[in-house]
Amino acid sequence: MTTHADRIQVRRLWMLMALGLAAGLVAFSLTYWAQTRSTRSLLRAPEGELAWLRHEFGLSEAQFARVSALHNAYRPTCGELCRRIGEQNRKLQEAVLSTNRVTPEIERLVAETGRVRDECRAAMLKHLYEVASAMPPDAGRRYLDLMLQATCVVDDPRTVDAVHAGGQAHVHGGG
Amino acid sequence: MNEPRNDPEDLALRNLLQRWQVEATAPPRFAEGVWRRVGRMAEPVPTRNGWWRWVTAVAELALRPRFAAGYLAALLVLGAGMGALRGQAESRGAAGDLKGRYVQSVDPFFDHAR
Numbered sequence: 001m002t003t004h005a006d007r008i009q010v011r012r013l014w015m016l017m018a019l020g021l022a023a024g025l026v027a028f029s030l031t032y033w034a035q036t037r038s039t040r041s042l043l044r045a046p047e048g049e050l051a052w053l054r055h056e057f058g059l060s061e062a063q064f065a066r067v068s069a070l071h072n073a074y075r076p077t078c079g080e081l082c083r084r085i086g087e088q089n090r091k092l093q094e095a096v097l098s099t100n101r102v103t104p105e106i107e108r109l110v111a112e113t114g115r116v117r118d119e120c121r122a123a124m125l126k127h128l129y130e131v132a133s134a135m136p137p138d139a140g141r142r143y144l145d146l147m148l149q150a151t152c153v154v155d156d157p158r159t160v161d162a163v164h165a166g167g168q169a170h171v172h173g174g175g
Numbered sequence: 176m177n178e179p180r181n182d183p184e185d186l187a188l189r190n191l192l193q194r195w196q197v198e199a200t201a202p203p204r205f206a207e208g209v210w211r212r213v214g215r216m217a218e219p220v221p222t223r224n225g226w227w228r229w230v231t232a233v234a235e236l237a238l239r240p241r242f243a244a245g246y247l248a249a250l251l252v253l254g255a256g257m258g259a260l261r262g263q264a265e266s267r268g269a270a271g272d273l274k275g276r277y278v279q280s281v282d283p284f285f286d287h288a289r
Contacts, residue, residue: 024254035262052273
């Protein structure tokens with residue numbers, strides 16, 4: 001059996017549950033917003049990737065200015081290298097698709113493609129080392145570990161420090 | 176209370192209202208019906224199943240101040256915790272995106288090797 005008082009009590013129970021859910025939702029929203037605030041500002045920044053670099057490696061104002069200058073100086077070079085790689089790939093692809101055997105032209109283009117890639121890789125490595133040297137030593141090592149793996153220059157998951165610890169020799173894999 | 180005015184227009188209105196007779200009558204046993212409805216509100220209403228007993232028991236427990244405060248506090252903590260975890264996951268994902276953008280900006284092989 002139920003009375004009018006029971007119905008009021010149950011109505012208050014629903015209100016309490018709704019209030020609790022609303023409070024939980026507000027708490028969720030506030031903490032989510034607080035946690036993602038810095039990341040959202042990085043994403044909105046004009047050169048967000050440089051802002052990320054500064055945040056990730058804890059660079060000071062002077063260090064960040066130096067790294068930014070290196071980055072901006074390298075960008076035209078990177079663009080040109082990218083263009084040359086693309087052009088070389090296109091030429092090689094056209095030559096390969098136009099025949100069914102390895103012609104002297106194909107051999108020449110393969111060699112040229114390799115040379116362009118080597119030049120590009122050396123320029124990129126030079127830039128990475130320059131940027132690492134502009135950072136604090138620990139940050140620079142961490143930067144190199146991250147970038148050498150991200151750019152597939154090294155397959156080895158060992159860090160730069162681990163490879164050179166105690167004069168350990170490089171291991172060339174395969175067999 | 177205001178003093179009755181001796182305004183001729185007011186007197187005329189008063190006379191007209193006194194002549195107005197309401198001819199409608201209340202239904203038979205009208206008062207008895209009203210009191211019966213009042214009594215019904217206070218009477219227990221038979222429920223069709225037992226879940227209502229369970230709900231009222233929960234309501235009686237949950238509406239106690241300590242329990243209600245504990246419930247609200249628990250949901251606040253749970254909501255904040257889940258928001259923090261979700262925010263951390265989102266931040267990690269966004270950091271990964273930014274890292275990818277940086278790598279793409281320095282690696283001339285990025286567009287050609289992937």
